Amino acid sequence: MEGERYDLHALTGGTAAGPTGVPHERELVALAEAVAGGDPAALAEARREALAALGPESFVAAAAVASNFERMVRIADGTGIPLDAGVNELSASIREEIGIDAYGSSANTPPLSAARRLLGRVLEPAARFVLPVVATLSKRRSQPGAER
């Protein structure tokens, strides 16, 4: 994932928004749409195609991820949490580009000042390098016996 580039427009626009670069994107997006939608026939078709394309183990994993986010969105929107510090700045330009800022639940996150928006744009290219380092550091710190 590190160093690879993906087009995120399909998150808001579906497969009609163009290719993402993710393997089996058509089947994965169709499965996600069918799980979030309410049409049993569409879900049966998406299940059949995803199963054929991904194989049984990966299909179960994809179904689990989809259902997991049916849960997570309701936790976020049911409690009115704002974006976490830093994520707001670093994701500002991509949110604007793919239309997420138009969602009603954006009201739960205070708008960015011009200065913080600019800071986000400056730091954005470094985010993909910074995040793994932070994750590694926090993992080391949580190891039993790690130095404090």
Next chain:
Amino acid sequence: MAFEYTDLSLPIPEEMRAAHRRAWERLAAPGAWWNGAERVALAAEVRAARECALCRERKAALSPHAVAGEHEGTSLLPAAAVDVVHRIATDPGRLTKSWYEKTLAAGLSAEQYVELLGVVVTLVNLDALHRALGVEPEPLPEPVAGEPSRARPPIVQGGAWVPWIELGCDEARTLYAGAPRVANVLRALSLVPDAVRQLKELSTVHYLPMDKVADPRAGLPTLSRPQMELVAGRVSALNECFY
């Protein structure tokens, strides 16, 4: 035994089955602010909401507030609780702070609200998975008798509508392994710590352990992280979730 998946030819990992069973046991037991019968009744309302005519009409309306009416709820639950369950289950993208405040004014406490939300999202998660797999929803468990614990951790009012746990308290140190900072979504249900425990258990078997989510290198052997995020992001966008 629940969640056997005997009629399913797909490989459901044993740890996933075990987590589902624990979720059912937790659902049936008395919680902190609702007893077992009430918690199972809340779960039944999640399923009723999928067939609810009022919810369908509201979902289709320009504003959910434009459509008045009552859900066909169980007499066991207060009407305010039934409405909250239906709204969260069927139209989460249009919940607002003023709506939340009205639910409190209608008689639900913040603690009851958060525990209710924890029940709703567990049901939504497991039923969505069963629909995706093509299996029937698991029959709801028999409630376990007993009174709610009414245990409330030390709380602070942060950036969310709901209050959440103070990170310096013992309960928070246990929940979050002493982490000095915790992602808002992991802290969101912490007014009811068992709801956080439930979230962590299901996230571990359906997606990733919550402490691995921020690491872009974390993934599954069966699905790459970009594939996982494509599914996660599309589901989130269709629910119009900004977070």
